[in-house]
Each structure stands twice: as C-alpha cells, then as structure tokens.
Amino acid sequence: MPPSIHPVDLILALRDKHLTPAIVFLTSRRACDEAMQAFDHSRILLPPPRQQAIADVLDKVIAQYPSIAEHPLIPTVQRIGVAAHHAGHLPSWKIAVEELMRHGCLDAVFATTTLAAGVDFPARTVIITQSSIRKSRDFMDLTIGEVQQIAGRAGRRGKDLVGFAIVTPSPYIDLNVLTKGFTGHPEAINSQFLISYPMVLNLLKAHPLDQIQPILAKSFAQFQLNQRAEVLERKLDDLRDQMEPFGPRVCTDWITEWQTFDQVRRQKSHRAPVRKHEPPEVAARFHFLTPGRVVGFGRSRGVVLRQYRSKGQKSPMITALRLGGGITESPASTVTEVSDRVLDCVDAPVYPWCTPESVEELLHHLEELPGRLPELPILIPKDDEPIPDAIVQTLGDFACPTCPSRSACQRDYPLAAKLRQEQHRHVKSIQALRTSLWHRFQEKIDVLQQFGYLTPTAHLTEDGEWARLIRIDHSLLITELLRADAFSGADPAMLAAVMSSIAHDDDRPGAFPRVSSGLASLLGQVRKLAASLSPHEDPPLLRADIAAVTERWIGDPGLTWIGLCKSTTMAEGDIYRLLARTLEFLSQLHTLKATHPGLTDTASRAIAALRRGVLEELP
Amino acid sequence: MTTEELEQLLAQQPIALLHRLARGRVQRHFRAGKRRLIEVLLRHSAENRAGFESDLMTLIGEKHARPAPPPPQAPAIRKQKSSAPQRRTTHRPVEPESHEPAITLSSWLEGLGIPPSKAFVPDAWQEEAIAKLREGDVVVSVPTGSGKTYVAVEAARRAIAENRTVIYTSPLKALSNTKYTEFSKIFGAEQVGILTGDRRDNGQAPLLIMTTEILRNLLYDAGGGEIDVRLDTLGLVILDESQYIADPERGVVWEETIIFCPSQARMLLLSASIGNPHDIAEWITSIRPTPCHLVRHSTRTVPLRAGYLHPNGKLTPLFRTVGIPHGHPSYLHPEAKRLFLQYEDETLPSHSRR
Ligand SMILES: Nc1ncnc2c1ncn2[C@@H]1O[C@H](COP(=O)(O)OP(=O)(O)OP(=O)(O)O)[C@@H](O)[C@H]1O
Ligand SMILES: [Mg+2]
Numbered sequence: 001m002p003p004s005i006h007p008v009d010l011i012l013a014l015r016d017k018h019l020t021p022a023i024v025f026l027t028s029r030r031a032c033d034e035a036m037q038a039f040d041h042s043r044i045l046l047p048p049p050r051q052q053a054i055a056d057v058l059d060k061v062i063a064q065y066p067s068i069a070e071h072p073l074i075p076t077v078q079r080i081g082v083a084a085h086h087a088g089h090l091p092s093w094k095i096a097v098e099e100l101m102r103h104g105c106l107d108a109v110f111a112t113t114t115l116a117a118g119v120d121f122p123a124r125t126v127i128i129t130q131s132s133i134r135k136s137r138d139f140m141d142l143t144i145g146e147v148q149q150i151a152g153r154a155g156r157r158g159k160d161l162v163g164f165a166i167v168t169p170s171p172y173i174d175l176n177v178l179t180k181g182f183t184g185h186p187e188a189i190n191s192q193f194l195i196s197y198p199m200v201l202n203l204l205k206a207h208p209l210d211q212i213q214p215i216l217a218k219s220f221a222q223f224q225l226n227q228r229a230e231v232l233e234r235k236l237d238d239l240r241d242q243m244e245p246f247g248p249r250v251c252t253d254w255i256t257e258w259q260t261f262d263q264v265r266r267q268k269s270h271r272a273p274v275r276k277h278e279p280p281e282v283a284a285r286f287h288f289l290t291p292g293r294v295v296g297f298g299r300s301r302g303v304v305l306r307q308y309r310s311k312g313q314k315s316p317m318i319t320a321l322r323l324g325g326g327i328t329e330s331p332a333s334t335v336t337e338v339s340d341r342v343l344d345c346v347d348a349p350v351y352p353w354c355t356p357e358s359v360e361e362l363l364h365h366l367e368e369l370p371g372r373l374p375e376l377p378i379l380i381p382k383d384d385e386p387i388p389d390a391i392v393q394t395l396g397d398f399a400c401p402t403c404p405s406r407s408a409c410q411r412d413y414p415l416a417a418k419l420r421q422e423q424h425r426h427v428k429s430i431q432a433l434r435t436s437l438w439h440r441f442q443e444k445i446d447v448l449q450q451f452g453y454l455t456p457t458a459h460l461t462e463d464g465e466w467a468r469l470i471r472i473d474h475s476l477l478i479t480e481l482l483r484a485d486a487f488s489g490a491d492p493a494m495l496a497a498v499m500s501s502i503a504h505d506d507d508r509p510g511a512f513p514r515v516s517s518g519l520a521s522l523l524g525q526v527r528k529l530a531a532s533l534s535p536h537e538d539p540p541l542l543r544a545d546i547a548a549v550t551e552r553w554i555g556d557p558g559l560t561w562i563g564l565c566k567s568t569t570m571a572e573g574d575i576y577r578l579l580a581r582t583l584e585f586l587s588q589l590h591t592l593k594a595t596h597p598g599l600t601d602t603a604s605r606a607i608a609a610l611r612r613g614v615l616e617e618l619p
Numbered sequence: 620m621t622t623e624e625l626e627q628l629l630a631q632q633p634i635a636l637l638h639r640l641a642r643g644r645v646q647r648h649f650r651a652g653k654r655r656l657i658e659v660l661l662r663h664s665a666e667n668r669a670g671f672e673s674d675l676m677t678l679i680g681e682k683h684a685r686p687a688p689p690p691p692q693a694p695a696i697r698k699q700k701s702s703a704p705q706r707r708t709t710h711r712p713v714e715p716e717s718h719e720p721a722i723t724l725s726s727w728l729e730g731l732g733i734p735p736s737k738a739f740v741p742d743a744w745q746e747e748a749i750a751k752l753r754e755g756d757v758v759v760s761v762p763t764g765s766g767k768t769y770v771a772v773e774a775a776r777r778a779i780a781e782n783r784t785v786i787y788t789s790p791l792k793a794l795s796n797t798k799y800t801e802f803s804k805i806f807g808a809e810q811v812g813i814l815t816g817d818r819r820d821n822g823q824a825p826l827l828i829m830t831t832e833i834l835r836n837l838l839y840d841a842g843g844g845e846i847d848v849r850l851d852t853l854g855l856v857i858l859d860e861s862q863y864i865a866d867p868e869r870g871v872v873w874e875e876t877i878i879f880c881p882s883q884a885r886m887l888l889l890s891a892s893i894g895n896p897h898d899i900a901e902w903i904t905s906i907r908p909t910p911c912h913l914v915r916h917s918t919r920t921v922p923l924r925a926g927y928l929h930p931n932g933k934l935t936p937l938f939r940t941v942g943i944p945h946g947h948p949s950y951l952h953p954e955a956k957r958l959f960l961q962y963e964d965e966t967l968p969s970h971s972r973r
Contacts, residue, residue, distance in 0.1 A: 003966050005930045013932050018731055091793055098797070120797060122764055124731075127928070145862070149891055152763030155921030161732050163921050167937060168928040169962050179937070179948040182925050185917075188894035189865035193874055202839040218878045220864065223902040230635050237633035371655045471836055580792070587817035607817055618796055619813045619820050 004129060004170040007035040008042050011082060011108055014125060015044075019164055020107040022125035023153055027133075027170070029571070032084040032110040036073060039080045046081045046107075054078050054105045061099050065092035067561065067614040081107040085121075087114055088571030092617055104159070113150060125164040126154040131177040141174065145189075147181025193221030193437065197537075198475050200444045201453060201460060201468035209458040216437045229433040232426045239423050246416040249405045253298065253334075255416050258409045261400040278316065282333045286316045288376055289332055291354065292345045292362075294369065295320065296337030297330070301369075303343055303362045306353040307332070319353055321362055327352050339373035374435045375428070447536050451480070466595040470588050474502050476537040477530050478585075482592075486525055487599055492606035493555035494519050495599075497547035498526055499589075500582040504546045510569040512545035513552050523547060549575060550582055554609045561613045579615055583607060620672060622661065628675070629657045636678050644671075721939040721952050727924060741769060748887075748914045749773050752855070755909030756886040760896035762919045767889040771857050772805055774887055779810065779825045783854025788831040788876070790863045798859075799828050831858065835872050838879040853884040861888040864899070882908045892917055927955035929962065 005013075007024075014020050026032050045051075055078055062069045071093055077083045083106055085097045098121055100106050109123070113133050128150060132139045142150070155163020167178055203212055216222060251257045260279075278286075286307065289295065293304040295318075302320040305327070310317050316332035343365050345358045352359055400406055448454040453464035460468065467479040481487065487495050497519050515523070523544050530539035545568075553564055565572055589596075589603040620628070629637065634653045641656060644663050664671040744761065748770045751757050759767055775785045787802070789795050795813060803811045812821035814829040829837075834856070841850050856876075864873035880886055886903065890896065896915050903911035925937040935954040944950040 003930070005928060005932065009932050010928070013928065013934060017728060017934060091796070094793065095796070120768075120794075145891070145893060149763055151923060151925070152891070152919070155764065155919070155923055157764060157766060157920055158736070159733060160921050161730050161734050163919075163923045164731075164926055165923055166926040166928050166934070169930065169959065169966075171966055175959055176948070179951065182937075182943050183945050183948045183950075186892045186894045188898070189862060191874065192865060192867050192870035194868075194871045196871075199871075199875070206839075215878065218906040220874050220877075220899070220902050223905065224898070227898075230638060233638075234633060234635045237635065371653065468839075471832075471839070584816040590817070611817075618792075619799070619815050619818050 005168050007038040007082075007110070008044060010127070010168070011080070012044060014127075015107060019125040019166070021101065021104065021123045022108045022127055023121065023123045024108055024110045024127040025113050025129060025150060026110055027112075027130045029086040029088045029112060032086050032112060033088075035110040036076055036082070036084045039076050039082060042080060045079050050081060050105065051078050053103070054081065054100060057100050057103050057105055058096060061092075061096040065095065065617050067617060068093050068096055071096075077106070081105065082110065083108075084110045086110075086112040086573070087577070088573040090572050090576055090614060092614070093573075113146075122153055122156040122159075124154065124156065124160050125166060126151055128165060128167050128178060129170045129173065131174040132172070141177045142181055143187055144181045144184040145186035147178060148186060151182060191219065191221035191224050193219050195437070195440050195444055196475065197444060197448060197453075198468055198471040200441060200448060201464055202471070204445075204454065204458055205460055205465075205468055212441060213438050216441060219437065222437055225433045225436065229430045232430050232433070236423065236426045236430070239419055239426070243416070243419050243423070246412055246419070249409065250403050251399070253336075254405070254409055255413065255420055257398070258400065258413050259417060261398045262413070264398070279333065282316055285335060285338055286332050288338050289316075289318050289335065290342075291347050292342045294339040294341040294343060294366070294373060295335045296339070297322070297334055298336055300324075301366065302328075303345070303366055305345070306347070319351075321352070321359060321366070323363075323366055325363055337373075338376045340376045341369065341373050372427070372431055372434065374431050447476075451476075453479070466592050469591045472503075472585055472588055473505075474530075474537060474540050477502065477526075477533055477540070478589075480529055480533060481526060482596065482599065484529065486522070486529075487602065490522060490602065491555075492602050492609055493551045494522060495589075495602050496554050496582055496586060496606040496610060497551035498522060499585040500550040500578055501526075501542045501544065501547040502540045503581040503585050504543060504578055505541060506574070507541060507543075510545070512570070513548045513567045515544045515548040516551060516555075519547060519551055520544060546578065550579065550610075553579065554606055557609060557612070576614060579610060583610055583615070586610070625664065625672070626657060626661060629660060632675075632679065639678055640671075640675055719939075721954070722936055722941050724935055727926065727936040727941055741773075742766065742920075744914050744916055745770050745773075748912075749777070751912040751914070752777075752885050752887060754912070756888075756903055756907055756911040758861075758888045758890065758896055758900045758903065758911060758913050758915075760890045760893055760899075760913070760915040762892050762917060765920055767859070768801075771859065771887065771889060772802070774855055774857065774885075775802075775826055776806075778855040778885075779806070781854065782852070783825070784849060784852045785826045785855045785857065786834055786853065787826065787828050787857045787859065788834050789828075789859045790831060790866075790869070791860075792830060794860070795828050795830055802826060802828065831863070831872050831876055832869075835876045835879075838876060838881075841881075850881055853881055855885050855887060856880050857887045857889065859889045860891070861899075862890045862893050865893075877903060878906065880907075885909075886911075927952070927958065929958045933958065 010024065011020075014022050024035070026035065046054075058074065058078075067090060068074075073084060073093075077100070083097045083100065085094055097106075097109060101109060101121055101123065109121075113130075128147075130142075132141050133146070134140075151165035154165050165182070167173075167175065169175075203215060207215060246255070248254070289304050289307045291304055291306055295302055295304060297320075300323055302322040305319045305321055307316065307318045309315065310331075317329060318332055318335070319327065319329050321327050343362055345362055346355045347358075348354050354362070400409070403409070445454060445458055448464070449456060449458070452461055453467050455461055463479070463483060467475070470478050472478070481498075487498075490498070494516075497515075501523060523542060527539075527542050530542060533539065549564070549568055549570065552567060553559060565575060568575070570578075586603045586607050590600050590607065593600045630653075634656070637653065637656050637660065641660060644660070660671075742765075744759075745766060748757050748759050752774050759770060761767065771787060775787065778785045787798060789798060792815065795815075799811060799813045806826060809821070810824055810826055812819070812824035812827045814820075814822060814827060814833050816833065837850065858873065858876065861873060864870045877886065877888075886907070888899065888903075890899075892915075893899075896913055900911045900913035923943055924941060925943055926934060927937045928934050935958065936952045937955050938944050938947075938950050939952050940950065
C-alpha cells in the first residue's frame with residue numbers, strides 16, 4: 001500500500017463525493033509542489049467553461065500583479081482546477097489562488113499549515129495529512145486550537161450546509177492527536193511577555209523609573225502570574241490555619257529554638273567543642289544588616305539603625321526601628337527576613353543612631369511598604385550541616401531541658417517544622433511571581449547602562465534617545481554597529497545586504513550568488529561585534545550568501561526579478577520575504593534622520609532601489 | 620456592622636477573598652499584604668458601605684457554598700460575567716448509546732450541499748458585540764469562519780460616522796492587504812488607508828490598516844511626544860486574530876498595544892476559539908477605564924463532520940456519530956479504526972511494532 005494517497009486519486013475521490021472545493025494541508029512546500037507535478041500528465045481535465053472561468057479570474061489578477069503572468073503553475077491550474085499555495089510563492093500568486101478559491105473556481109488547493117492562520121480561505125472540505133508541524137526547527141504535535149483552526153476552514157457560511165474535515169494518513173501521523181483536537185476544547189493561551197531593549201528604552205523615555213513597575217503590572221503576563229500567586233496564597237492561608245496550634249509558646253520562635261537545641265543535643269555526644277563560632281545563617285546575614293535595611297522579625301517588620309556586637313559574648317546585635325515606632329536592641333538571630341530594600345537614613349553617633357528627622361521618615365516609609373518584599377538572596381548553608389561549635393559549647397544556654405513546654409515542643413516539632421518550611425517555600429515563590437517581570441526589566445536596564453544607552457539614574461543618554469527608535473530584532477547589534485560607525489563607507493547595496501543578513505533567520509542551505517569583497521569584509525566586522533554581544537543578545541545567522549542576494553538586487557538596477565531568482569536556489573517567496581524584511585529594517589534606520597543624516601540618506605537610496613518590480617506591487 | 624466588626628470579619632477571610640473583594644475597588648491590590656489590604660479596603664468601604672458589605676457577604680457565601688474545601692490546584696472560581704451571551708456549550712449531547720450502530724457513509728454525507736440564499740441577518744452574538752462596544756471594550760472569541768469581519772466592519776462604520784479614526788490591525792502583512800482590498804470595496808477607497816514600515820497609502824483616511832507592530836510603534840512615538848498619525852481622534856482599535864498574543868516571539872506586541880492604547884479609544888479584539896477568553900477580558904477590564912465585555916461561543920455556524928480517507932481511496936466517517944462527538948475522542952467509527960490499524964501495520968517498520 002502507498003504511504004499516502006496519490007493526489008490524482010484524492011481529487012477523483014473528492015469530486016466523486018461532491019466534496020470539492022477542498023484545501024489539502026500537506027507537511028511541506030515540497031509535498032505541495034510534488035502534488036502539483038502529479039497532475040502534469042493527468043487527463044482529469046475540467047470542462048471548458050470552468051477552464052474559461054479560471055482564465056478570466058486570473059486575467060483580472062494578472063492585470064493588477066503582472067509578476068504572475070508567466071507563473072509556471074498556471075497551465076495546471078487552468079486544466080485541472082488545482083493549485084498550490086505556500087510560503088515559497090510570491091504574495092501576488094497567493095492572492096491569485098485566494099481569489100480563485102473565493103470565486104469557487106478550484107477543486108483543490110495544496111497548502112502548508114501556515115495557511116491556517118488568518119488568511120480568508122474557506123472551502124467545503126479540509127484534508128488533513130499530518131498531526132505535527134515544524135515549529136522553530138522542531139516537530140511539535142498540533143494543539144487542539146491548531147487542529148480546530150485547520151479543520152475550521154471547512155464549511156463556508158452561505159455556501160455550504162456542512163463542512164468536512166477528512167484525515168488521510170501519511171507516515172508519522174498520530175491519529176490520537178487529531179481525534180483529541182477535533183473533540184476537545186482549545187487550550188488556554190499564555191502570555192509570552194519578552195522584555196526587549198527597545199521596550200526598556202521606550203518605556204523609560206516616556207515614564208520615570210519609579211512608574212515602570214506599575215506599567216509592567218498592567219501586562220497580561222503579570223495578570224497570569226498573579227493568578228498563580230493567588231493559588232499559592234490560598235495554600236498559604238491553609239497553612240496558616242494548620243499552623244494555628246503551633247503559635248508562640250514559652251519562647252516566641254520555639255520551632256527554631258527546638259530545632260537548634262535538638263541538633264546540638266545530638267551532636268554534643270560525639271563532638272568536642274573547639275572554638276567559638278556563629279551560626280552560619282546569622283554570620284551570613286549579619287553583613288547585610290546595615291543601617292536602613294528593611295528586615296522582618298517574624299510577623300513584624302523594622303529598619304536596621306545600627307549593627308554591633310554585644311560586650312560580653314560578642315554576639316551579633318542590631319538596633320532596629322520597629323513598625324509602630326519602638327526602637328529595640330535585638331540579637332541578629334531574631335531577624336527572620338532580610339529584604340532587598342534599603343531606606344535612606346542619616347546616621348548619628350548616638351542613640352537612636354540616626355537623626356530624629358530620619359526616624360520620622362523611616363517610620364513613614366516603613367508603613368508605606370507593600371506587604372511582601374523581595375528577599376535578599378543570601379547563601380546560607382543547609383540545615384543538616386553540623387552545628388557550629390559555638391552552639392554546641394553553649395548547650396547550657398538552652399532553656400529547653402527544663403522548659404514546661406518541652407514535651408509539647410518535642411511532639412509537635414516534626415509537623416510544625418514541615419509546615420513552616422512549606423510556608424517559606426510558598427512565600428518565596430509568591431515573591432518571585434510578583435517581582436519576576438520587574439527583575440527581568442532591571443537586568444535589561446543594567447545592560448543598557450553598561451553600554452551607555454542609559455544613565456546611572458536610568459534616563460536615556462544621547463545614544464539612548466535615538467537607539468529607542470530601532471524596534472526590531474537584534475536591535476542591540478544594530479545600534480552598536482551605528483555607534484561603531486560601521487556603515488560610514490557603505491553604499492546602499494552594502495547597507496541593505498548587511499541588514500538582510502541580520503534579518504534573515506532561516507538556515508536552509510542553497511546556492512547563491514557570490515558576495516563582493518567589500519561586503520565580505522564588512523560582514524566579518526559585523527560577525528565579530530555580534531559575537532562580542534552574544535552574552536546580551538543572541539547573534540543572528542549573518543549569512544553572506546543571503547546578503548549577496550540583496551546586494552545584487554540593489555547593486556544592479558537592471559536586474560530583473562526572474563534574473564535574480566535564477567541566481568539562487570532560494571524560492572521566489574523566500575526572496576520576496578527576505579527583501580520585504582530588509583525593507584522593514586531599512587525603514588527603521590530611516591527614522592534616525594535627525595542624528596544620522598548620512599546613514600538615513602543611504603538607507604533611503606537603498607529603499608528606493610529595492611522597491612521595484614515585484615516589490616512595488618503591494619504596500 | 621460596626622467598623623470594628625467589619626475589620627474583624629475581613630481579618631478572618633483568606634487573602635484570596637480579600638483580593639477578589641478589592642478587584643475594581645483598590646488599585647494594585649495585588650501588591651498589598653493582608654494587613655495593608657484590610658486597611659485600604661476599610662478606607663474604601665467608607666464610600667459605599669452597604670455595597671461593600673453586601674459584596675463581602677456574597678463572596679463569603681460563595682466560599683461556603685463551595686462543596687468541599689477546594690483542592691489546592693482548582694482554578695479560581697471567577698465571577699461569571701452575568702451578561703455572557705452563551706455559556707460554553709461544553710459537551711454537546713451527542714452520546715448515542717453504545718449499542719446504537721455507527722453511522723453509515725451515506726448518512727454521513729447526507730445534507731451536503733449549498734444552502735438557499737437568503738437575506739443577510741446578523742447573528743445575535745454579532746449584534747451583541749457591536750452593541751457592547753458602546754459601553755466599553757469587547758473581546759470576541761468564536762470559531763473560525765463565524766463572521767468576525769462583520770463585527771469589525773459595523774463597528775468601524777459607526778466610529779467613522781462619529782468622525783472618529785479607526786485602526787484595524789492584523790498579524791500578517793498578507794492579511795492586511797486582503798483587508799485593505801475588502802474594506803476599500805465596502806467603505807470606498809478614499810476612506811481606507813494602509814501603513815507599513817516604509818509606505819503610507821492614504822494615511823489620513825479614517826480607517827487605517829496596519830500590522831500590530833506598526834501600531835505599537837505609533838503608540839510608543841505618541842508616548843514619547845512625537846506623533847505622526849492623529850491618535851487624539853482615535854475612536855476604535857480593532858485587533859484581528861488576537862490569539863496571536865500567545866505567539867512566542869511576537870505576542871508581547873499585542874500586550875504592549877493593549878497596555879498603551881489611548882484610553883478614549885475602544886478596543887475590539889477578534890480571536891479564534893481559545894480556552895481562556897475570560898482571562899483576556901478580565902485582564903483588559905483591570906487595566907482599562909471601561910469594562911471589557913466578552914462575547915464567546917463555540918458552536919460552529921456551519922456544522923463540521925470528520926472523515927477518514929484510506930490511501931486506497933476508501934472513505935469512511937471518522938467517528939461513530941454524524942457530528943463530531945465533543946469530549947469523546949475515542950468514539951471512533953469501527954471502519955476507520957480498522958483501516959487505520961491496517962495502515963499502521965503495513966507502513967510502520969516492523970521492528971518498531973514489536
Ligand atoms: N450573520 C451572517 N449570516 C450569514 N453569513 C455571514 C454572517 N456573518 C458573516 N457571514 C459570512 O461568513 C463568512 C466568514 O466570515 P469572516 O471571514 O468574517 O469569518 P471570521 O470569523 O473572521 O473567520 P476567520 O477565523 O477565518 O478570521 C463570510 O463569507 C461572511 O460573509
Ligand atoms: Mg477573520
């Protein structure tokens with residue numbers, strides 16, 4: 001048995017059951033082209049009036065888009081009433097096929113699934129031959145939404161009473177994916193919020209830094225992150241209820257107290273005390289407990305005013321201003337949370353260790369702070385590391401052995417500790433969900449500051465002012481090229497050629513014209529720069545062969561479209577798309593008139609030279 | 620209820636409930652912790668104490684009405700938009716008894732044909748979408764080929780009649796070109812313009828077509844103070860194929876466009892069927908001055924049937940039922956099942972099957 005139905009048999013079967021017109025979705029452009037070739041010597045001709053109708057529609061389209069007058073598929077289209085429609089074709093050809101379909105002239109169109117999105121192209125029947133599609137160089141199963149989008153092309157309002165979606169197998173088809181797709185509910189969609197350099201520059205152009213977070217909070221991304229945080233908050237509520245019986249006992253934080261005591265107790269037996277040492281987490285945190293730092297004490301919160309060591313034991317201590325206005329001296333170990341926030345405070349040599357005005361201000365800020373603050377990531381050794389000798393030595397300091405709640409603590413500790421750990425984990429995750437966009441934004445700010453597009457206060461520098469107008473992929477590479485004056489000696493053809501090698505992201509091999517030596521060396525320079533930027537921006541492919549296509553088209557105004565196509569194995573539609581994208585990139589350069597007059601002049605000449613023939617047919 | 624009692628009651632509620640209460644009352648309530656949230660809610664309740672208390676009681680009631688404590692992974696129960704046109708027709712009642720025989724090919728093919736032509740009557744959901752645009756933004760999520768363009772055209776017609784500018788965006792240049800032709804026929808060529816990166820055809824027309832990226836750039840330029848299309852008269856922004864918001868590379872552009880769309884303009888989002896259109900509507904409501912109304916349905920206007928065509932040319936229904944058995948992917952037609960198994964047997968390399 002053949003691995004899939006022969007195109008001619010397919011059309012015969014469809015005609016026989018009155019299932020035309022149909023869209024036949026095939027896995028690749030090549031499959032579409034081969035399907036068309038299968039009709040070359042076929043005798044299943046259309047009756048003459050229908051052939052004439054096709055010719056009439058085509059004539060009208062050709063009058064508007066002369067580029068398709070000689071299209072090699074026209075004879076088959078007219079004789080058989082089938083056509084191919086995929087990304088390898090010119091837009092004008094695709095318009096012609098769509099127009100034929102709209103007039104009901106065709107029996108079938110062989111297409112790739114790119115057609116499923118958006119193009120108004122309905123039919124009575126849709127033929128599905130695949131259950132996966134190529135997405136960014138990988139084959140992925142079709143989603144339910146995609147299956148329904150594809151199948152949904154079947155059945156035209158006003159022209160059909162019913163539509164048919166017909167599966168015909170080809171190798172590697174998975175019928176389950178398709179039946180699930182037909183019968184299921186489309187998936188929920190998720191935000192794909194990417195923070196790009198131009199976004200950062202444009203936002204900071206229009207808004208001061210402290211307004212950015214509220215703007216990011218308006219994104220669908222944050223909306224969905226908040227939904228996830230809400231789920232965790234509900235879990236947190238539950239945990240809080242479960243923790244109810246484990247509130248403060250003789251000591252406020254009995255869980256930690258017991259944990260330390262218990263571990264010390266166990267280690268004591270086989271370890272001899274050596275030398276005085278602090279618990280690692282306290283030692284690690286103590287560095288950060290500097291004046292102005294916002295910290296949490298269990299459920300309450302405060303600002304550090306000073307840090308010092310106690311006279312006798314030399315244990316780490318802090319003076320803190322608490323919510324409500326109290327000023328307390330406490331061991332550093334009572335700090336449960338070190339936030340990443342530091343408030344301004346003017347320190348003073350004597351109690352309360354800062355100016356009275358500062359105290360007022362700090363208190364005010366403290367009250368205004370949001371409920372949850374991002375915690376400072378401090379690396380703390382894990383629980384199961386040996387307890388430092390200092391504590392082992394001071395076992396006598398623990399009140400536990402004689403404490404009245406000792407047995408209760410011993411009993412409850414395992415569950416309470418587990419719940420509390422879970423609580424901490426959720427709190428951390430919630431913080432991450434609430435602040436991740438902002439952190440990603442800040443990372444981009446850092447890079448832009450490093451490169452001098454932003455001042456240390458996150459205002460646009462002179463370079464930032466124009467760089468924000470470059471709003472395309474690889475914007476950092478492009479703006480850096482401009483700052484390096486890489487195009488000073490470039491003619492329009494070279495400028496456009498480099499832009500197309502930046503714009504082009506397909507690695508399909510092929511045969512191409514040769515590049516000029518000037519362009520080759522310029523591309524070498526671009527590649528070097530792109531490589532040096534790679535920690536901050538993925539480098540583009542920068543294919544010289546692709547650049548050469550553009551260079552030829554612009555460099556030789558006498559070159560015809562056919563001539564250009566003959567110079568490479570690239571498909572017509574791909575060349576068109578390459579040049580159209582180049583046009584887009586060039587027109588972005590064109591917006592830099594005020595700061596880069598020479599460059600914009602070259603860019604406009606390149607645009608003018610590029611827009612001719614086929615490239616002039618459509619807006 | 621005294622303020623103290625109210626405060627106590629609030630304190631007893633889970634934070635998620637407080638957030639729901641805060642929705643539409645308190646800006647950026649997501650940023651507040653429980654204590655702070657209660658504080659602001661109390662302050663806010665002063666304005667309309669009765670309304671506030673009744674909302675609170677409703678939410679508490681809803682919580683208790685929930686059967687058991689919800690499983691932790693259960694999605695948030697959302698306030699159903701009271702005016703939602705049609706509830707999801709989740710699983711249509713196509714569940715013939717298993718002893719009922721699978722349908723035959725001829726009854727599967729029955730009814731095929733061309734409907735008698737009749738005068739154009741807009742669907743209820745189309746009317747609803749157009750009407751709701753008067754009050755606020757609208758998200759439409761309906762199956763492919765339902766007639767979203769009609770909504771776009773009528774909404775644009777109204778806005779133009781009120782001397783407002785309309786921007787229509789699509790994700791693809793090709794689609795923009797098609798719509799340019801289509802809209803020029805409907806409104807007259809002088810009424811429609813198209814903008815691309817380097818070209819501007821009839822840029823002063825009241826109905827402008829562009830890709831979403833171009834609109835995003837316009838909005839950034841307006842934000843930076845340099846404006847070259849008249850956004851002050853902008854009355855309506857139509858984002859067609861807005862399910863593209865989930866596109867891995869370009870989706871962010873839709874978010875930017877929605878975030879920065881001038882507040883005086885209405886937004887009309889046209890989307891294919893997606894799983895969570897209420898999320899989109901709720902999100903837009905939360906960031907825009909007017910509420911966003913959701914128009915959705917999942918019933919296809921032209922019914923769809925699924926079939927299986929064997930490489931030898933034999934056609935059979937794919938499912939046991941004439942229509943598509945929603946929710947029952949395994950309801951395969953025995954003939955289709957047999958033929959497909961046979962196909963796999965014959966085409967798959969033998970070692971991969973043992
Ligand atoms: N109320 C109606 N009655 C009859 N036909 C209608 C009605 N509304 C729209 N149509 C027709 O339905 C067809 C499909 O409409 P349209 O292209 O607007 O669908 P769509 O929802 O935009 O689909 P897509 O998902 O492909 O973008 C058109 O031919 C249109 O004329
Ligand atoms: Mg549409």
